[in-house]
Amino acid sequence: MAKPLVVINVVGLCMDQIGPDTPHLRAFAEEGFACPMGTVLPAVTCSAQATMLTGKLPREHGIVGNGWYFRDLSEVLFWRQSHPLIQAECLYETLKKEQPDHSTAKLFWWYNMYAPVDFSLTPRPSYPADGRKLPDIYSDPAELRDEIQQKLGDFPLFKFWGPTANIESTRWIADASIELMKQESPDLTLIYLPHLDYNLQRIGPNDTAVAEDLKAVDAEVGKLLEAARTREAEVVILSEYAIQPVDKPIHLNRILREAGYLRVRRETLGWETLDCGASRAFAVADHQVAHVYVKHPGDLAEVKKRILQVDGVEHVLDREEQAAWGIDHPRSGELVVIAAPGAWFTYYFWLDEKVAPDYAPTVDIHRKPGYDPVELFVNPDLKVPMARVIWRLLQKKLGFRYYMDVIGTDASLVKGSHGRLPQVGKEATEGPVFMASNKKFQRDFMKMEEVRECLLAMQMN
Known part of the structure; x- marks a missing residue:
């Protein structure tokens, strides 16, 4: 049996961001290796993750974006969760065939509901009939949801996406991942850290304030690296895309x-x-x-x-x-x-x-x-924006119907976006990254379609 493998997806990270603001990432790259990685069209979360897990392009795995038009329903649907939407075999399915006792934990990677893995955690709000949206997660086994939230508190859904999104959601995911690795010791652990996605879109990748976001996510990566070392696990750190300035x-x-x-x-x-x-x-x-x-x-x-x-x-x-x-x-x-x-x-x-x-x-x-x-x-045209937010949250806590109209159009x-392929020669700033603790797999450039075979080789040794 190969060593355990921990795969940390640091969303939005590119090679040029690894430096003084990311001491844990920089040390990891120096001890192992780091290289630019290619991506797929569209360079977005769901398509990129599906390619890394299947080794296929969207033409084969079918994940052509974060959402698409369902022709038979005549509806556009985004951010679906059902794993059967992926139309190709994923890494963990192959590993299970080769090693029936192999175990995988899929933590906040997409298409996580009904995935053929041993442990899964993914955002899944509760929508009562009165119109409220309550923070919650979906887990398999089902009891994992309550066990994790009893230890860490409720998943901070409103820090995961929206105008208040910040490091708290990434910190919660990192802590939950550490808890699960301690309890269950999965052979393969897939972890998703979203923090860089927020301000890189809000203020753009060239704003000096991004340094604080790099420091914040690096601290969470450091915690995960320490937990992985305790298990003597191999580690891969990668991203799905880099965010480019837009106006x-x-x-x-x-x-x-x-x-x-x-x-x-x-x-x-x-x-x-x-x-x-x-x-x-x-x-x-x-x-x-x-x-x-x-x-x-x-x-x-x-x-x-x-x-x-x-x-x-x-x-x-x-x-x-x-x-x-x-x-x-x-x-x-x-x-x-x-x-x-x-x-x-x-x-x-x-x-x-x-x-x-x-x-x-x-x-x-x-x-x-x-x-x-x-x-x-938050809508900058609101005269007292935080007063609007607080009032809406108070309505929610009191159980009233409420209309959370706090963003604008x-x-x-x-100031930042992604989706297009990197320009030739600019992969270090416009493309994702691949890093690994094991120098045996070192290379100068990694195609995204090659990630699956690389991870498979690490687990099959």
């Missing part, structure tokens, strides 16, 4: 609406919602990549032409062109749009703020038909 939001759905391709529904109370099934074309925005679903083949050429004319769009891939990028899967849009450096895509489809959907000024990752990084900000607030 140009592009509203593809508004462009398609003005051209007559996108339809909306006027709801009873006056606001608009996107009517995907009735639209001839609409975009599912996911950071710097967007899937454009085109109902009628006869519209394809004109839709592609219109989008190519948009300032800030670099590529518009049709089905044939998608093959060269590894994203030609039935779940993909008829067109896949890639932003130019400095640009990113919003999901916004309304033309008048007065009829913006009721979920627009809230943190609502499941109802929004696209990714919305503006959820990381000013996309210019966002």
